[in-house]
Amino acid sequence: MTMRGLQATQAAVLALAGTAFAVCCVLPLAYMVWRSLASAPQGGAPVVAALLLDARQRELLANSTLLGAGTALGATLIGAPLGVALARVALPFKGVLRVALIAPLLLPPYVMGLAWLYLGGSAGLVARMVGRDVLSPWTYSLAGATFVLALVFFPLSMLATEVALRRVDGRSEEAALMVARPGRVLWRITLPLAAPAITAAALLIFVLAISEFGVPGLLRVRVFTTEVFTAFAALYDFNRATILALPLLVVSVLVTAVAAVLVGERLIVTRRGTRAGRPVSFDAWRRFAIVASMCVLLLALVVPLAVLAYEASGVRSFAAIVRGSREAITNSLMLATIGASLVVTIAVWLGYTRARVSRGLGRIADVLWVVLFATPSTVIGVGLIGLWNQPGMVGAVYGTDAMLVLAYLARFVPVAALVLGASVRHVPASHEEAAAVGGAGWLRAMTFIVLPQIRLGILTAWTIAFILAFGELGASILVAPPGATTLPIRIYTIIANTPPAQVAALALLQSAVVFVPLAALGLGVAVREVR
Amino acid sequence: MAGLWIAVAGAACRSVDSAGDSEPTVTVYVSTDRVFSEPVLREYEQRSGVRVNAVYDTEETKSTGLANRLLAEQNRPRADVFWSNEPVRTLVLKSRGVLAPYRSPSAQGIPDALVDPESYWTGFSARMRVIVYNTTLVEPDGAPQSIFDLADPTWKGQVAMADPRFGSTSFHVAALYTRVGNAKMDDFFRKLKMNQVRVVEGNSVVRDLVARGEVKVGLTDTDDVNVAIEDGQPVAMVLPDKEGLGVPMMPNMVSLIANAPHAEQGRALIDYLLSSDVEQMLADSEAVQIPLHAGVPGPENIPAIDSFKPMTLDYAAAASRVEDATMRLASILEL
Numbered sequence: 001m002t003m004r005g006l007q008a009t010q011a012a013v014l015a016l017a018g019t020a021f022a023v024c025c026v027l028p029l030a031y032m033v034w035r036s037l038a039s040a041p042q043g044g045a046p047v048v049a050a051l052l053l054d055a056r057q058r059e060l061l062a063n064s065t066l067l068g069a070g071t072a073l074g075a076t077l078i079g080a081p082l083g084v085a086l087a088r089v090a091l092p093f094k095g096v097l098r099v100a101l102i103a104p105l106l107l108p109p110y111v112m113g114l115a116w117l118y119l120g121g122s123a124g125l126v127a128r129m130v131g132r133d134v135l136s137p138w139t140y141s142l143a144g145a146t147f148v149l150a151l152v153f154f155p156l157s158m159l160a161t162e163v164a165l166r167r168v169d170g171r172s173e174e175a176a177l178m179v180a181r182p183g184r185v186l187w188r189i190t191l192p193l194a195a196p197a198i199t200a201a202a203l204l205i206f207v208l209a210i211s212e213f214g215v216p217g218l219l220r221v222r223v224f225t226t227e228v229f230t231a232f233a234a235l236y237d238f239n240r241a242t243i244l245a246l247p248l249l250v251v252s253v254l255v256t257a258v259a260a261v262l263v264g265e266r267l268i269v270t271r272r273g274t275r276a277g278r279p280v281s282f283d284a285w286r287r288f289a290i291v292a293s294m295c296v297l298l299l300a301l302v303v304p305l306a307v308l309a310y311e312a313s314g315v316r317s318f319a320a321i322v323r324g325s326r327e328a329i330t331n332s333l334m335l336a337t338i339g340a341s342l343v344v345t346i347a348v349w350l351g352y353t354r355a356r357v358s359r360g361l362g363r364i365a366d367v368l369w370v371v372l373f374a375t376p377s378t379v380i381g382v383g384l385i386g387l388w389n390q391p392g393m394v395g396a397v398y399g400t401d402a403m404l405v406l407a408y409l410a411r412f413v414p415v416a417a418l419v420l421g422a423s424v425r426h427v428p429a430s431h432e433e434a435a436a437v438g439g440a441g442w443l444r445a446m447t448f449i450v451l452p453q454i455r456l457g458i459l460t461a462w463t464i465a466f467i468l469a470f471g472e473l474g475a476s477i478l479v480a481p482p483g484a485t486t487l488p489i490r491i492y493t494i495i496a497n498t499p500p501a502q503v504a505a506l507a508l509l510q511s512a513v514v515f516v517p518l519a520a521l522g523l524g525v526a527v528r529e530v531r
Numbered sequence: 532m533a534g535l536w537i538a539v540a541g542a543a544c545r546s547v548d549s550a551g552d553s554e555p556t557v558t559v560y561v562s563t564d565r566v567f568s569e570p571v572l573r574e575y576e577q578r579s580g581v582r583v584n585a586v587y588d589t590e591e592t593k594s595t596g597l598a599n600r601l602l603a604e605q606n607r608p609r610a611d612v613f614w615s616n617e618p619v620r621t622l623v624l625k626s627r628g629v630l631a632p633y634r635s636p637s638a639q640g641i642p643d644a645l646v647d648p649e650s651y652w653t654g655f656s657a658r659m660r661v662i663v664y665n666t667t668l669v670e671p672d673g674a675p676q677s678i679f680d681l682a683d684p685t686w687k688g689q690v691a692m693a694d695p696r697f698g699s700t701s702f703h704v705a706a707l708y709t710r711v712g713n714a715k716m717d718d719f720f721r722k723l724k725m726n727q728v729r730v731v732e733g734n735s736v737v738r739d740l741v742a743r744g745e746v747k748v749g750l751t752d753t754d755d756v757n758v759a760i761e762d763g764q765p766v767a768m769v770l771p772d773k774e775g776l777g778v779p780m781m782p783n784m785v786s787l788i789a790n791a792p793h794a795e796q797g798r799a800l801i802d803y804l805l806s807s808d809v810e811q812m813l814a815d816s817e818a819v820q821i822p823l824h825a826g827v828p829g830p831e832n833i834p835a836i837d838s839f840k841p842m843t844l845d846y847a848a849a850a851s852r853v854e855d856a857t858m859r860l861a862s863i864l865e866l
Contacts, residue, residue, distance in 0.1 A: 056861070056862065056865070121743070121745055122745045123743040123744045123745040124743075136745075217694075217732040218732060218736075220729070220730070220731065222865070222866065226866075230696050230697075230857065230861075232596075232599055233596055233599070233696075233697055234696040234697055234701060234853070234854075234857050235853075235854055235857065236598060236599060236602060236623050236627075238599075238602070238603070378599065381603075382599065382603045385600070385603040385604055386603060389603070389604055389606070389607045389609070390607065391607065395607065398609075399609055473589070477588075477589065477597075477600075478599065478600050478603065480586065481584075482558040482560075482584035482585065482586050482609060482610070483558075483582075483583075483584030483585065483586075489587075489589075492589040493565040493587040493588065493589055494565055494566060500739055501762075
């Protein structure tokens with residue numbers, strides 16, 4: 001795609017999306033980096049010194065990398081097979097099962113960590129039941145933190161895999177089935193075609209895991225994110241914090257590069273026909289898929305919820321807290337809906353552009369999105385304050401709910417762009433070319449040919465953006481207007497100094513509030529598919 | 532797409548309109564726990580008719596906190612008042628020029644040591660750093676009486692403390708380094724490390740570990756322990772070093788923000804927060820904070836302020852040691 005070949009409408013729409021992306025996502029980080037470099041004395045010597053990590057910091061960075069890689073691997077190993085099962089196996093009550101399997105993503109990671117702590121701590125439920133501490137050495141470990149985060153994030157891989165497999169052309173699989181067993185077809189034909197989406201999800205999970213400090217802190221795993229956090233929360237040094245975030249961003253870039261090498265050409269547009277053949281079913285694995293789904297549901301949803309419900313059973317004044325949270329719940333649902341919709345509105349054009357540009361530019365876009373998404377939320381929050389807390393028209397936005405939406409855009413447009421980029425790559429450019437030959441304008445081709453083919457990708461990106469926006473805390477607490485609140489802000493400002501029962505009850509409340517609309521959405525989609 | 536941007540504009544206008552009406556308002560950033568501070572501020576709204584726009588803080592390890600927001604907003608402040616639950620943040624903000632001086636008439640009767648000579652902050656309603664112990668695992672007579680006892684091999688693997696880089700624990704360790712000196716404190720923390728101290732993410736986690744019996748003793752704050760006691764959990768507290776070094780006390784601190792948009796309302800709110808009525812409310816709440824005005828009855832579960840020796844401390848000197856103590860302990864405790 002060259003600028004010369006762009007229609008005026010196409011150029012205008014893509015330029016508008018690009019500008020929105022630059023203003024909302026790139027500027028806050030650019031502002032913070034500029035500020036750090038500009039205020040560094042002695043020709044930037046302190047910047048260089050901060051980047052030369054000492055032995056302790058290198059160990060922390062290694063821990064973070066292991067945590068991210070382990071979580072991405074674990075979540076993919078759990079999520080990708082489930083995605084295959086949802087896409088290609090005739091499972092009973094599939095709509096309900098899908099919604100239930102997405103539900104762990106709705107539990108804030110910190111809450112999932114808390115549930116496993118109540119269960120596997122040295123005086124947890126297991127220790128009390130068996131009469132001795134058998135689990136805590138494992139619970140308080142890098143492996144334990146990896147396990148917990150994998151259980152939270154596997155639905156991302158599952159959704160990405162399912163959406164990708166629904167786009168795979170069944171004809172190549174049918175041809176392969178004539179000479180190979182289903183397992184070999186899945187491994188050699190089906191999964192490689194879904195590799196871009198699975199890889200994008202794994203990258204997203206890696207970034208989410210290395211950005212986490214709540215679960216590692218809870219399970220006493222030392223990670224590099226805490227160094228960035230310490231610079232903010234203990235030393236109040238914005239510049240040091242921004243500089244210390246750079247090693248995390250470098251790791252993210254390296255992992256993106258490794259993923260690109262591993263997946264190779266498959267990260268590039270697949271110019272195959274789509275919907276040309278009916279997707280092959282792998283119903284021979286139905287029983288195994290059902291058992292595996294139930295096991296995952298048990299570990300990732302039933303056990304944590306049961307533990308939280310057990311802990312919450314001792315709560316005394318929960319009803320009063322729920323009553324006091326009405327405004328926060330309404331605010332959160334409204335802002336997350338607006339935020340997710342705007343995120344997808346911008347990201348869909350970015351994803352389209354990424355799918356249609358050259359391989360090199362596409363990879364640069366992937367790296368940029370991963371870096372932006374890996375940027376600590378506090379860096380984004382402080383950047384937004386610096387940019388928007390100004391006199392005049394710009395300053396009129398600051399101190400309003402719009403700042404929360406801007407925070408969601410800054411943090412989550414890159415994620416949605418990654419997801420949608422992978423999705424658009426399954427739509428052959430020849431479809432648009434054919435529409436153009438038939439006289440359709442670019443916008444018409446997009447509206448009636450491209451967007452309908454990526455509707456599941458759009459729905460996935462919207463769902464992910466909604467969940468992430470609904471749970472956002474780090475940037476929100478810095479830019480929320482005085483007197484206004486979101487549910488996570490309210491909950492996390494209440495749980496300081498409350499008994500564990502109340503903390504567990506509030507965690508259940510947060511999960512329930514976000515679960516209801518998403519469950520309705522998921523079941524609605526399932527019913528429509530059945531019809 | 533345009534429709535969605537209009538929706539955002541709508542959300543923005545909603546707040547702009549509500550901020551633009553004639554109702555008198557004051558904006559306060561509060562790091563004192565919301566469950567304790569919100570009723571105090573609601574009461575002020577009732578009494579004064581002034582709308583209070585409050586921004587509350589999370590526990591120190593859940594987000595980077597309001598002090599960062601105040602620093603980031605320094606060029607165009609939105610807050611009028613900062614109500615902090617410990618001294619360090621206030622003193623950092625003072626040193627960075629975020630605060631403005633204000634000597635409230637309500638500060639009359641508060642001990643001089645807890646009022647900034649330059650009037651940038653005034654202390655009220657104090658908490659203490661205490662040793663919490665599990666009453667089913669430790670007899671009252673056997674509980675440690677000094678924080679230095681925690682390094683004794685008797686308590687090996689049985690001590691928890693919050694991450695000393697954050698919150699009231701960072702103030703506590705900075706105070707100890709200031710009073711006791713580097714060599715002795717480095718040695719103490721090395722011994723604590725050898726004693727397999729559990730460094731956890733917050734003071735409430737310390738309390739919960741002790742209450743569940745995962746460890747026998749821990750270092751935390753009075754309000755954390757009291758919440759567990761009120762909840763019927765098997766914990767009790769010891770005021771450490773009350774015979775020697777003194778018990779570390781952490782007053783709330785309230786300050787006016789420099790160039791506050793509603794400075795007059797901010798001063799009025801500060802007058803209210805420093806009143807005996809507010810100290811009484813905080814003493815009667817689960818926060819069990821100790822009133823600093825003479826004549827205000829203290830909380831039932833906490834010894835009166837004149838019944839023990841408080842640690843004498845130059846708060847500014849302690850705040851200036853935070854960065855150094857943070858770096859030392861990150862290395863010694865391998866954080």
